[in-house]
Amino acid sequence: MVDILIFGAHPDDAEIFMGGAVLYMKTLGYRVGVCDLTNGEAGTYGSGDSRRDELKKASALMGLDFRMTLDLQDGNIRNTKENRLKVIDVIRSQRPKIIFSFSDELIRHPDHKYCGEIVRECSYLSGLEKIGGDDPPHRPDSFIAFPELTIKKKPDFIIDISPFLEKKKEIIRCYSTQVTAEGEDDSGTKTLIRSNNFWEILEARALQAGVMGGVRYGEPFYSPNPPLIPDPVISFSRNIV
Numbered sequence: 001m002v003d004i005l006i007f008g009a010h011p012d013d014a015e016i017f018m019g020g021a022v023l024y025m026k027t028l029g030y031r032v033g034v035c036d037l038t039n040g041e042a043g044t045y046g047s048g049d050s051r052r053d054e055l056k057k058a059s060a061l062m063g064l065d066f067r068m069t070l071d072l073q074d075g076n077i078r079n080t081k082e083n084r085l086k087v088i089d090v091i092r093s094q095r096p097k098i099i100f101s102f103s104d105e106l107i108r109h110p111d112h113k114y115c116g117e118i119v120r121e122c123s124y125l126s127g128l129e130k131i132g133g134d135d136p137p138h139r140p141d142s143f144i145a146f147p148e149l150t151i152k153k154k155p156d157f158i159i160d161i162s163p164f165l166e167k168k169k170e171i172i173r174c175y176s177t178q179v180t181a182e183g184e185d186d187s188g189t190k191t192l193i194r195s196n197n198f199w200e201i202l203e204a205r206a207l208q209a210g211v212m213g214g215v216r217y218g219e220p221f222y223s224p225n226p227p228l229i230p231d232p233v234i235s236f237s238r239n240i241v
Helices: 013-027 048-062 081-094 110-125 162-172 196-213
Strands: 004-008 032-038 066-072 098-102 142-146 157-160 218-221
Touching (some): 013 032, 013 157, 013 162, 013 218, 032 081, 032 110, 048 162, 066 081, 098 110, 110 142, 157 196, 162 196, 196 218
Parallel strands (some): 004 032, 004 098, 032 066
Antiparallel strands (some): 157 218
């Protein structure tokens, strides 16, 4: 069982969109797990097998306590009863306090859209006794969302990832079929993620979120409920000019 459970549509989603937050939460002693809905087999580069191997390396480097793949069809995730029941089973078996997945704001990739939609619904449905399953009902305390690469809406809160950005990049580079190595020639690339521009966008996202949070680098999140602030002086002090 874990304290925090992250749902991504593909291997590397958790790493790209909130890898820094995972590293930070591990320093706080929380048990963190990831569930990938697909193997990413429809990607332009790599295969389901190669991405499973890359996932193992990334998971070890992040220090995850749990990771599994639901083997839904990459490129064809849909919000169906069958898929909801699969997600509910994972939530009930792991019994997290907090769940993370994609925001519903201006999503580019359809798999990301449906992943966030399914997980948001199941974070409630998993607590209903009359929906059967192998494990007893469990409803997490909160569902928290993260955006894709571009921050289009003001976040509800920021997690400071300043000490972790370089390690986050190292973890993402475990997916060597998907992203460029440092200094690699990307002139023949067919995708944004497998380009050197991707790394510039990733850092710009962290800089943008960091500025909003008053730190060097941050990751943005959205919550249906306002977070409780134990110390407003610390929370609203600006550490950078």
